[in-house]
Structure formats: C-alpha cells, structure tokens
Amino acid sequence: MTDKKYIRVVGAVIVNSDDEILCAQRPEGKNLALKWEFPGGKIEKGETETEALLRELDEEMECRIDVLDKITTTVYEYDFGIVELTTYYAKILSGEIKMLEHVDMKWMNRENIGALDWAPADIPAIELIQNYKGAIK
Ligand SMILES: Nc1nc2c([nH]c(=O)n2[C@H]2C[C@H](O)[C@@H](COP(=O)(O)OP(=O)(O)OP(=O)(O)O)O2)c(=O)[nH]1
Numbered sequence: 001m002t003d004k005k006y007i008r009v010v011g012a013v014i015v016n017s018d019d020e021i022l023c024a025q026r027p028e029g030k031n032l033a034l035k036w037e038f039p040g041g042k043i044e045k046g047e048t049e050t051e052a053l054l055r056e057l058d059e060e061m062e063c064r065i066d067v068l069d070k071i072t073t074t075v076y077e078y079d080f081g082i083v084e085l086t087t088y089y090a091k092i093l094s095g096e097i098k099m100l101e102h103v104d105m106k107w108m109n110r111e112n113i114g115a116l117d118w119a120p121a122d123i124p125a126i127e128l129i130q131n132y133k134g135a136i137k
Contacts, residue, residue, distance in 0.1 A: 005081035010049045011038030011122070012057055012065060012090040013129060015136055020107035021129065023116055024060075027103050031080050034103070036116040038087060038125075049086055060102070063095035069137055071128055076121035087125045089136045 014022040023036050039060050043052040050067045057065050071087040099105055108116070114126055 002077070002082070004077065007081050007083050008043040009041060009083055009085045009121075010043055010053045010056070011040035011085060011087045011125070012053050012067070013038055013071060013087050013125070014065065014090045014092060016092070016107060018107075020109055021113055022097075023106050023108055023113060024099075024102040025104040026119070027101070031078070032119045034117070035119040037119045037122060039102075049088070053088060053090070057090075060100055061095070062098045062100070064093045065090040066093050071125050074121060074124045078120070083121045085121045085125070087122075091136075 012022075016022070022039065024039050026032050026035050026037055028034060039057055040053055041056040041060070043049060044055075047055070053067055054065065057063050068089040068091065071089060073084060073086040075082060075084045077083075097105065110132070111130055114130055118126055
C-alpha cells in the first residue's frame with residue numbers, strides 16, 4: 001500500500017499550422033525542476049478535464065484553446081505522489097502566448113520532441129505523438 005497523493009493532471013499538446021508541438025520547461029525550485037512538460041495542470045474538484053485545460057491554459061499562457069482528440073492517460077509514481085496524466089491535442093484559438101509559469105517554451109517538430117528531457121510521466125504520450133501520422137481533429 002502507498003499513501004502517496006494521487007494527482008490528476010491534464011496536459012495540452014498544442015499543435016500549430018506547421019504541425020509543430022508546443023513544449024514547455026518547468027521552473028527551478030519546484031518538483032520536476034527544468035523538466036519539459038505540456039502546458040496544463042491539476043484538475044480541480046468538480047472540473048471536467050476540458051474545463052481544467054481551458055482554465056490552466058488561460059492562467060499559464062493567457063490563451064484560449066480548442067481541446068481536440070484525447071491522446072492517452074498514463075499513471076506514473078514519483079517520490080512526491082502518483083500522477084495520472086491525460087493528454088489532449090489542442091489548437092490555439094486566440095491570445096499571444098505569454099510565458100507566465102515556465103522558464104522556456106519551444107515549438108518542435110513532432111519527430112524531434114523526444115530529444116527534450118521530459119517529465120517521466122510524459123514518455124508514453126511522447127511516443128504516441130511522435131508516431132502519429134493522421135490528421136488531428
Ligand atoms: N502540466 C503538466 N504537469 C505534468 C506533466 N507531466 C507531469 O509529470 N506533470 C506533473 C508536474 C506536477 O507535479 C503536476 C502538475 O501540477 P501543476 O503544474 O498544477 O502544479 P505544480 O507542481 O507546477 O505547482 P503547484 O501548483 O503544486 O505549486 O503534474 C505535464 O506534461 N504537464
């Protein structure tokens with residue numbers, strides 16, 4: 001048995017018109033410092049996954065997004081808790097990206113995203129994204 005916190009998290013895999021993916025780097029001084037992740041965060045009580053994503057993207061980047069197809073849900077046990085991460089493809093509808101909670105952000109080609117040092121919970125999603133050849137809806 002583990003008494004670790006179970007943390008439900010959603011991440012937005014934002015794709016632009018050149019089929020590049022927005023990757024964001026976590027700040028120093030927090031858990032998973034300087035690891036790369038997808039913009040998003042913890043689902044609050046009573047929120048749907050989509051509501052949490054819309055709120056987090058507004059808070060982190062002041063962007064409005066359209067939430068598209070679900071990619072996957074994976075569970076990863078960290079020392080600080082168990083993270084259940086659900087990822088969705090998304091598109092930016094409006095807003096200039098502001099970097100309010102990350103130290104770096106970059107648009108990367110789908111096939112190159114594996115080169116970054118991702119939070120471990122993201123690895124299954126990264127593999128699916130790299131290998132996906134269809135159209136994003
Ligand atoms: N947003 C996001 N979080 C991720 C990903 N992968 C991953 O392991 N996580 C972890 C990091 C955090 O422990 C948790 C998300 O929490 P958060 O972003 O709302 O909060 P945080 O730890 O940065 O800060 P705080 O609100 O607890 O102060 O999930 C990911 O791709 N995106």
